Amino acid sequence: MAGNNSVVGGAVSLAQINEKVIIVQMLVSIFLCINSLLIITFFRKECFYTTARYILFAVTLLSDSLMLFMSDILLILNYFGFAMQVWICVIISVVVFVYNIVTPVTLTVMTLERYVAICMPLRHAELCSTRSTMHCILIIHGLSSVPCIVVLSTFFASASLSLYKQYRLCSVEMFMLSRWQDRVRSAVQQFYFLIMVIIIVFAYVKIMKVAKAASGEDKKSSWKRLRTVILHGFQLLLCLIQLWTPFIETAVIQNNVMLFINVRYSNYILFNLTPRCLSPLIYGLRDETFFHALKNFACFGFHKRNV
Numbered sequence: 001m002a003g004n005n006s007v008v009g010g011a012v013s014l015a016q017i018n019e020k021v022i023i024v025q026m027l028v029s030i031f032l033c034i035n036s037l038l039i040i041t042f043f044r045k046e047c048f049y050t051t052a053r054y055i056l057f058a059v060t061l062l063s064d065s066l067m068l069f070m071s072d073i074l075l076i077l078n079y080f081g082f083a084m085q086v087w088i089c090v091i092i093s094v095v096v097f098v099y100n101i102v103t104p105v106t107l108t109v110m111t112l113e114r115y116v117a118i119c120m121p122l123r124h125a126e127l128c129s130t131r132s133t134m135h136c137i138l139i140i141h142g143l144s145s146v147p148c149i150v151v152l153s154t155f156f157a158s159a160s161l162s163l164y165k166q167y168r169l170c171s172v173e174m175f176m177l178s179r180w181q182d183r184v185r186s187a188v189q190q191f192y193f194l195i196m197v198i199i200i201v202f203a204y205v206k207i208m209k210v211a212k213a214a215s216g217e218d219k220k221s222s223w224k225r226l227r228t229v230i231l232h233g234f235q236l237l238l239c240l241i242q243l244w245t246p247f248i249e250t251a252v253i254q255n256n257v258m259l260f261i262n263v264r265y266s267n268y269i270l271f272n273l274t275p276r277c278l279s280p281l282i283y284g285l286r287d288e289t290f291f292h293a294l295k296n297f298a299c300f301g302f303h304k305r306n307v
Contacts, residue, residue: 097148
């Protein structure tokens with residue numbers, strides 16, 4: 001979230017902050033370059049943009065790239081103490097709030113797609129067609145908008161009209177004017193957390209049963225898909241923990257500002273950047289078809305000529 005990237009300081013040495021900001025810029029630049037390469041590869045072959053799992057993979061790449069770019073801009077603005085009018089921050093935060101949730105929701109849907117492919121193979125073509133996937137993407141964005149609507153609705157209900165013209169640092173804390181708003185946000189995020197965990201566990205158990213019962217090539221394929229689900233589960237866990245970090249940071253800042261800065265920086269690296277670098281690993285490198293297409297594109301067609 002936007003609040004996860006703001007830098008609050010004064011007690012921290014400039015050299016230490018500079019080092020952290022530079023590291024973040026390097027990591028974000030690397031991830032954006034990798035994601036851009038994968039997105040271009042996705043659009044170069046028809047089999048990718050007509051297959052459900054690759055389409056959902058592209059959604060996570062686009063969502064992650066937008067989220068990384070926007071959060072990094074907010075990090076820089078907060079680092080240099082650049083205040084903006086509240087109404088502008090509201091517009092920016094809508095994008096950040098929504099796409100902060102899009103990735104975990106999409107990962108949950110990708111897990112369900114793997115479940116259908118393994119446990120309901122005869123219905124996979126019907127349930128996971130290109131048309132159904134496009135409808136699913138709309139549903140993903142609709143579900144991801146609910147927490148944003150809740151947070152902004154409580155803010156609009158409490159904020160005075162004069163507040164929107166004030167200049168403030170753009171962060172998630174700006175929208176929490178009362179304790180009850182924190183509790184409402186917490187309730188919504190815990191509900192999403194619970195539903196996603198239930199879906200992941202359900203898919204894992206079902207796929208595990210099929211993998212154990214399968215034989216030969218089917219068994220090998222099922223175990224490979226099971227490992228994909230496990231990676232999705234780990235990636236989703238990191239994304240979901242990120243939803244809890246604002247509550248940890250709120251408790252820490254009341255006691256020690258220096259500790260708060262270190263905790264927020266660690267949270268950003270572990271629960272914002274890390275899960276977003278796993279998507280290229282899961283489908284960009286582990287998927288043989290996509291990996292060969294990526295390698296061919298990265299090598300300017302030389303790899304294909306050799307083959």
